[in-house]
Amino acid sequence: MGMVNTAGGPVDASALGQTLTHEHVNIRTPGVRENWPERSNREAARTNAISRINAAKALGIRSFVDLTTADMGRDPELLREVQAITGVNIVVATGIYWMVPRYWHGRDADDLAKAFIADFEQGIQGTGVKPGAIKLATDQGAGGMDEVNEKCLRAGARAHRATGLPILTHNGPPASAADQQRIFKDEGVDLSHVAVGHVGDTADVGFLKSLMDGGGVIALDRFGMDPILSFDERVNTLVKLCGDGYADRIVLAHDSCCGIDWAPDISQMATRMPNWHMAHISEKVLPALLERGVSEAQIEELMVANPGRLLDPAKPY
């Protein structure tokens, strides 16, 4: 297998071990720290991240993908520090979130793709840290797949074909994942290099199978967000998919945030969603899967083989 870029340098894709494909060390609003440093939560996020990552590491997690893009306050130095301290590999993302900054509205898909490719070729913010994944997002909060969103998806698809980096996405609601796949296919993307995300927020097994039947990968990456869909519904959906032969096309995560400045107090989110942390899958989901008939070999696919294959960079095409 090839080498995957992490905050601490390249790691062999076959050596990533148990991997969560969508988490966040620290999401912050660009511009706040620069103008009002007293509002920065960097140190709290760092301390919290180290303790949360170490808790997951103690249960077997060896790597995760941090899908925090530039417009979400990406901080490659912080990720490099946290990887050095915890020893857990952090795959850093290029790409763009669904609240597209005004700067990109009047610029075309190729220009946006150039920015993603520059991260890959030159490193991020002069740190030398290179991305190992491209994050893209579609959300009804911004009108779903409008012209601007479609442009972002096409930019990511072109950057994927130029760099070989896999694409991992956000969807709100899950149904937009089918639209994303349509755009990626239109751009000539091999869907085995794309994990459409947040689709575990639905228990519609037929829809999830339809996303995989064309060769795509799905990310059931919001374990612990129980107010959106319950623990049992999330687990039973995965059990059904494994039983029906889909265990080789699914990756898992929590979309958890060790720090996020979008709410005045992150502890309120933790109170509302006590299972929303990086150790939840290891602690509660994997044992429940085993109890409900998923095999050890299938768990190895979900946690090690599938994320390793997804993150293994393609040859540019």
Ligand SMILES: [Zn+2]
């Ligand atoms: Zn996320």
